Amino acid sequence: KRVGIFVSGGGSNMRALVEDMGRDHPAEPVVVVSNNPHARGITWAQDAGLATVVVDHYPFGRDRAAFEAAITEALAPHDLDLICLAGFMRVLTAGFVTHWRDRMLNIHPSLLPKYRGLHTHARALEAGDTEHGCTVHLVTPELDDGPVLGQVRVPIHAGDTPDDLAARVLVQEHRLYPAVLRRYAAGDRAPLML
Numbered sequence: 001k002r003v004g005i006f007v008s009g010g011g012s013n014m015r016a017l018v019e020d021m022g023r024d025h026p027a028e029p030v031v032v033v034s035n036n037p038h039a040r041g042i043t044w045a046q047d048a049g050l051a052t053v054v055v056d057h058y059p060f061g062r063d064r065a066a067f068e069a070a071i072t073e074a075l076a077p078h079d080l081d082l083i084c085l086a087g088f089m090r091v092l093t094a095g096f097v098t099h100w101r102d103r104m105l106n107i108h109p110s111l112l113p114k115y116r117g118l119h120t121h122a123r124a125l126e127a128g129d130t131e132h133g134c135t136v137h138l139v140t141p142e143l144d145d146g147p148v149l150g151q152v153r154v155p156i157h158a159g160d161t162p163d164d165l166a167a168r169v170l171v172q173e174h175r176l177y178p179a180v181l182r183r184y185a186a187g188d189r190a191p192l193m194l
């Protein structure tokens, strides 16, 4: 399976996926895509010898469809089977998501369906939750709403700041996403609870 990985920032999840696909794996990383010309994940991908596509979303303003058309055009030669959104911070239109139905995965730093959207760690702390975690799911037109492919739970400790919690969750994201992609690329969509 040919995989495209979409990043907006540091790309730590992308790095975990690429490194795991280096070993006896049903998928291979073919291209790393970003909306952000300054994404450090792009620099890392280039240094790793991967193809990269940068489509700065800023010039497109509110025209999401035009932004996505530019990405679709740049992706065409790569003949992708799957897309992994990995710290990708742009909402995708229903048109794009439907085109990639059942072929686009995302990792979200909460135990979905809890805390869709942003600032998930602060919200879990605010709510007084005793545990938190991350979820890999298939992308559907509703934000952070598709079928769950995997989850990992982490404990919340007294005195945790959002950054403490985010760091604890991120470690588990780097375990979960590669494990889920291995299964999904092999045709197994049974949820994986690590």
Ligand code: GRF
Binding pocket: 007, 008, 009, 010, 011, 012, 013, 014, 086, 087, 088, 107, 108, 109, 166, 170, 173
């Ligand atoms: C992190 O907050 C992670 O929880 C979420 O996206 C952010 C950046 O991830 N998935 P990455 O380091 O760019 O993969």
